[in-house]
Amino acid sequence: MTPFEYSSPASLNEALGLLGSSWSDAVVLAGGTDLISLMKDGVFSTKRVVNVKDIKDLGGIHKTGHGLRIGSTVTFDELASSPLVRGEYPSLHEAALGIASPQIRNMGTVGGDLCQRPRCWYYRGGYGLFAMKDGKSLVPNGENKYHAIFGGGPAYFVSASSLGPALVALGATIKLASSSGSRTVEAAKFFVTPSDENGREIDLKPNELVTEILVPSASGVKNATYEIRQREAIDWPLATASVALHMKGSSVAKASIVLGHVAPTPWEASQAAAGLAGKTISEDTASQAAEAAVSGAQPLSQNGYKVQLAKVAVKRALLAAAGKAHTAHHA
Amino acid sequence: MPDTTTPNYHWPPMADRRVIGKSHSRLDGIQKASGAAKYNSDIKPAGMLFGAILTCPHAHARVTSIDTSEAEKIPGVTAVRVIMGPGKEVQWGGAEVASVSATSEEAANDAVKAIKVEYEELPFLVREDDISKAGNRAKAAGEQVTGDPDKAFQEAAYTHEGDYGIPVITHCCLESHGNVVAWEGDKLSLWPSTQNVSGIGGDLGRAINVSAANIHVHQDHIGGGFGSKFPADLWGVEAAELSKQSGGKPVKIFLDRKTELLIAGNRPSAFGHIKVAADKDGKITAWESKTWSTGGLAGGGLSADLFPYVYRKVPNRRINHTAISTNTGSARAWRAPNHEQVSYLTCSAIEDLAAKMKMDPLEVFLKNADLTMREEAYTSQLKKAAELADWKKNWHQRGDSGSGAVKRGLGIGVGTWGGAGHASQCQATIHPDGSVEVELGSQDLGTGTRTIIAMVAAETLGLPVSAINVKIGDSTYPPSGASGGSTTVGGVSSSTRKATVNALDKLFAAVAPSLGTTPDKLEAVDRRIVVKGDTSKSLTWEAACRKLGTNKISESGENNPRTAPREGLNTGGVAGVQIADVSVDTETGLVKMNRLIAVHDCGLIINPKTAESQIFGACIMSVCSALFEERVADQQIGRVLNPDMEFYKLAGIMDIGEIIVHLDISPENDKRGVIGLGEPPAIPGDAAIGNAVANAIGVRVPQLPLTADRVLAALASKGGNA
Ligand SMILES: Cc1cc2nc3c(=O)[nH]c(=O)nc-3n(C[C@H](O)[C@H](O)[C@H](O)COP(=O)(O)OP(=O)(O)OC[C@H]3O[C@@H](n4cnc5c(N)ncnc54)[C@H](O)[C@@H]3O)c2cc1C
Numbered sequence A: 001m002t003p004f005e006y007s008s009p010a011s012l013n014e015a016l017g018l019l020g021s022s023w024s025d026a027v028v029l030a031g032g033t034d035l036i037s038l039m040k041d042g043v044f045s046t047k048r049v050v051n052v053k054d055i056k057d058l059g060g061i062h063k064t065g066h067g068l069r070i071g072s073t074v075t076f077d078e079l080a081s082s083p084l085v086r087g088e089y090p091s092l093h094e095a096a097l098g099i100a101s102p103q104i105r106n107m108g109t110v111g112g113d114l115c116q117r118p119r120c121w122y123y124r125g126g127y128g129l130f131a132m133k134d135g136k137s138l139v140p141n142g143e144n145k146y147h148a149i150f151g152g153g154p155a156y157f158v159s160a161s162s163l164g165p166a167l168v169a170l171g172a173t174i175k176l177a178s179s180s181g182s183r184t185v186e187a188a189k190f191f192v193t194p195s196d197e198n199g200r201e202i203d204l205k206p207n208e209l210v211t212e213i214l215v216p217s218a219s220g221v222k223n224a225t226y227e228i229r230q231r232e233a234i235d236w237p238l239a240t241a242s243v244a245l246h247m248k249g250s251s252v253a254k255a256s257i258v259l260g261h262v263a264p265t266p267w268e269a270s271q272a273a274a275g276l277a278g279k280t281i282s283e284d285t286a287s288q289a290a291e292a293a294v295s296g297a298q299p300l301s302q303n304g305y306k307v308q309l310a311k312v313a314v315k316r317a318l319l320a321a322a323g324k325a326h327t328a329h330h331a
Numbered sequence B: 001m002p003d004t005t006t007p008n009y010h011w012p013p014m015a016d017r018r019v020i021g022k023s024h025s026r027l028d029g030i031q032k033a034s035g036a037a038k039y040n041s042d043i044k045p046a047g048m049l050f051g052a053i054l055t056c057p058h059a060h061a062r063v064t065s066i067d068t069s070e071a072e073k074i075p076g077v078t079a080v081r082v083i084m085g086p087g088k089e090v091q092w093g094g095a096e097v098a099s100v101s102a103t104s105e106e107a108a109n110d111a112v113k114a115i116k117v118e119y120e121e122l123p124f125l126v127r128e129d130d131i132s133k134a135g136n137r138a139k140a141a142g143e144q145v146t147g148d149p150d151k152a153f154q155e156a157a158y159t160h161e162g163d164y165g166i167p168v169i170t171h172c173c174l175e176s177h178g179n180v181v182a183w184e185g186d187k188l189s190l191w192p193s194t195q196n197v198s199g200i201g202g203d204l205g206r207a208i209n210v211s212a213a214n215i216h217v218h219q220d221h222i223g224g225g226f227g228s229k230f231p232a233d234l235w236g237v238e239a240a241e242l243s244k245q246s247g248g249k250p251v252k253i254f255l256d257r258k259t260e261l262l263i264a265g266n267r268p269s270a271f272g273h274i275k276v277a278a279d280k281d282g283k284i285t286a287w288e289s290k291t292w293s294t295g296g297l298a299g300g301g302l303s304a305d306l307f308p309y310v311y312r313k314v315p316n317r318r319i320n321h322t323a324i325s326t327n328t329g330s331a332r333a334w335r336a337p338n339h340e341q342v343s344y345l346t347c348s349a350i351e352d353l354a355a356k357m358k359m360d361p362l363e364v365f366l367k368n369a370d371l372t373m374r375e376e377a378y379t380s381q382l383k384k385a386a387e388l389a390d391w392k393k394n395w396h397q398r399g400d401s402g403s404g405a406v407k408r409g410l411g412i413g414v415g416t417w418g419g420a421g422h423a424s425q426c427q428a429t430i431h432p433d434g435s436v437e438v439e440l441g442s443q444d445l446g447t448g449t450r451t452i453i454a455m456v457a458a459e460t461l462g463l464p465v466s467a468i469n470v471k472i473g474d475s476t477y478p479p480s481g482a483s484g485g486s487t488t489v490g491g492v493s494s495s496t497r498k499a500t501v502n503a504l505d506k507l508f509a510a511v512a513p514s515l516g517t518t519p520d521k522l523e524a525v526d527r528r529i530v531v532k533g534d535t536s537k538s539l540t541w542e543a544a545c546r547k548l549g550t551n552k553i554s555e556s557g558e559n560n561p562r563t564a565p566r567e568g569l570n571t572g573g574v575a576g577v578q579i580a581d582v583s584v585d586t587e588t589g590l591v592k593m594n595r596l597i598a599v600h601d602c603g604l605i606i607n608p609k610t611a612e613s614q615i616f617g618a619c620i621m622s623v624c625s626a627l628f629e630e631r632v633a634d635q636q637i638g639r640v641l642n643p644d645m646e647f648y649k650l651a652g653i654m655d656i657g658e659i660i661v662h663l664d665i666s667p668e669n670d671k672r673g674v675i676g677l678g679e680p681p682a683i684p685g686d687a688a689i690g691n692a693v694a695n696a697i698g699v700r701v702p703q704l705p706l707t708a709d710r711v712l713a714a715l716a717s718k719g720g721n722a
């Protein structure tokens, strides 16, 4: 690890003042479960690390007039054990519970989850975000069984965030602050596919930090997350689906279906969701939506199976949201 | 006529045993569970320096220049050594190029990063799964033919042909490889992580030109070895040299996880095309295997002579094997080397043949038991395992697993192993105050060796286990063999038995006069020395020992593998049968372990509890390798992509399912003496789990690990769901 300056401000303003115009000047540290490994592996280095976990304003989960406000330094464990989350947002609850191990759930934060870097083994091995060697991506002819089936490159990594799909499906917004003010971005727009290797997978500037996440009320919105991972625990999902169903009686008024770990961003299956309008959720309608959700997939040489997994995740998430079989949990 | 010159070393009859054969918790269990046990990777002798190794990022390269000047300037750095100088060829990624020592771990790591090496990259091969791409790196071993396989295949009622494969996997020792080394004058202290306390000093000594007598090895505990921790290794040599260059200060080098997974050993792969035939009754008549594998640069890998596995006496056989040399870290013994792979390929082909015949594979395995070397053992173990699995009720024809996405299946795997005791010397000392020490230059790999030694001594001396002070893990104790090949329990139990019998005879001789009898009339029971048949005449253990005055009794005992078979204390040759019970979600391709049933014999069992623990651990390793483990290498860049515990996956507690152990304890097995059990239970699981998945989903998933992609591909190949 290259030496760096460490600061631990107690106020948001102080923290913002310590950030710089590039990440090589300064970077935010939350739980450190991702940042420290990137720095130890020499994939990332910076001059200053700004710990934000001591800033009181960035913590806490509470109800607002419109829904829920989740501070960016809330840990996965706090999120998963919050009755406010479990009751109204099973989708978010399940997504948080599925992350890694109790140790990581105790340390890792919501803000860190949204801002963590991809786990692509070429990226982590020092080949850059686009896994380039001699001007060519290593992914299409390489070991791509964990890579994206949507997006079509040159970014083949998958968005690592498990909370992302749930937040996008629930229509959450993300609040960012910098020393020149604050702004709010829809979760769906926060995640971006970078156009160049030095880009970031999120709409975040070096001088900004995530302060809170606002999730609209989900009363009457049936929601669920279904994760498929190889191991029962401490494993990355191979595919996930988060769904939110705005109901009108027993039929769907408006649906949202978001796939996770299959594209460089949480992947919205808008057409599949639109197709559910006016329908009730059954094995048949769920299967049709699942089929539609993966219709544009462009699998690589080794990850065709993820198309099937994404499909199953959508079907099972829909059935779980509708309260029909498959409790919203990984297989 | 009883032989009065040689003492009677025989194990007491089953019915008379007070200590051995009864479960005893391991002596160091609490220490380990509470963290009090110190592993050598935990120790920090005063003034200890931190060593670090610069490794090569390329699969194959020549060093053209190496510049250590910046590294030497880093504050705290005490020594920098070049291992691969200009002109030297590096043959695999992760190979050691230079080493440094420094006063802090950070300085050592910074120094490693500051070393500038230029390489000329050379052509490489890092994958062997597709033999057609191996070119001249493939070396065929020549064909072995027995009987007339062509004729037998022609005449066979049923023939099955199939492709199978197991990738390279690693040992994943929780404590990585490494050591702490320090000089005191011309003497060296070595605190390694080793399976070879008595022998590692000599190994290091040869490399650095120091006599083994001048190297003192200490090791109380080891965090896993599984066959990968015998030699002193380059990190031992480097630590010694760095220490020397740093005024003899202790230097610690333990590999980081990445380097551990790259260069500290692995289990060779095995791929192959198998053909097997049977007559109309299911009797196996012919076998043909064309296999290949890699064990790293040396090629090697697999002993194809083991085909067909366990069912050795198939009359007509043709065996071909090709070793593929790859630019990857070298293979090392992996808990029953060769056997898992050969078991997997053999048992898979046999169950596929049974499926083709629409025969119950249990019947096929039973019917052919006369083709094994231990017909009765396999017959009874197959039946026992089937009974525990409720085979009759739960087995169904392949793929005949009802509606619903989740299918259940059962499958069988078999194994065999040697496990006779290694050379071992023990010194047993009885002190006048009644305390007892037994000393052996052995090691406890976590298998319970310490406990077993104490139990044997306690049994012989009529004392409780707690009265025995076991001293192992130090090279100044009498030499005992390396712990490999499941040879430790046989070796140390026999030498301890002999040493303690000898010591007790001396004690009998010392106290017989005061009990008014002769030594041959005495026995040691319940902390007393008693006149046989006359319990009124006895001395407490302490009173008896006081008769020694100021002299202690110190006697040795030895297990010599050459004479051991005659003596009958230990022997080799075990069988094992496992049945896996799995559920497969045919929509996701995820395999879930329900149960793994393991039936094993291992002769006389000294401590059933630790024996069962060995089987539990081995079964867990099988679940890992059958379902999750694989080394993933990219031929474009010559790198292993998953040298970490994130994408090199091992089972977690929730993935393991229920493990049901049955130890085949019987008077017949007991009579054979002690036999090792460390390795045999690691063998059949891969095959059993693979077969269970095939049974569940109706189609063979040819290659391990049975991950979602492979299971779904197999399902797709037979046209959709099971
Ligand atoms: C074995 C393992 C398995 C895992 N499995 C999963 C999984 O299944 N699903 C999943 O989603 N994750 C998984 N993770 C990743 C884990 O969720 C992340 O490491 C964690 O979310 C990061 O949070 P943190 O608070 O530790 O962030 P840090 O490591 O402190 O930071 C991560 C990044 O986010 C930035 N950052 C943090 N907070 C803010 C903020 N408030 N504003 C702006 N930038 C910020 C940092 O600068 C850094 O770039 C796994 C990790 C491991 C090690």
Ligand code: SF4
Residues within 6 Å of the ligand: A103
């Ligand atoms: S084994 Fe892993 S999870 Fe368990 S304590 Fe050690 S580091 Fe933590």
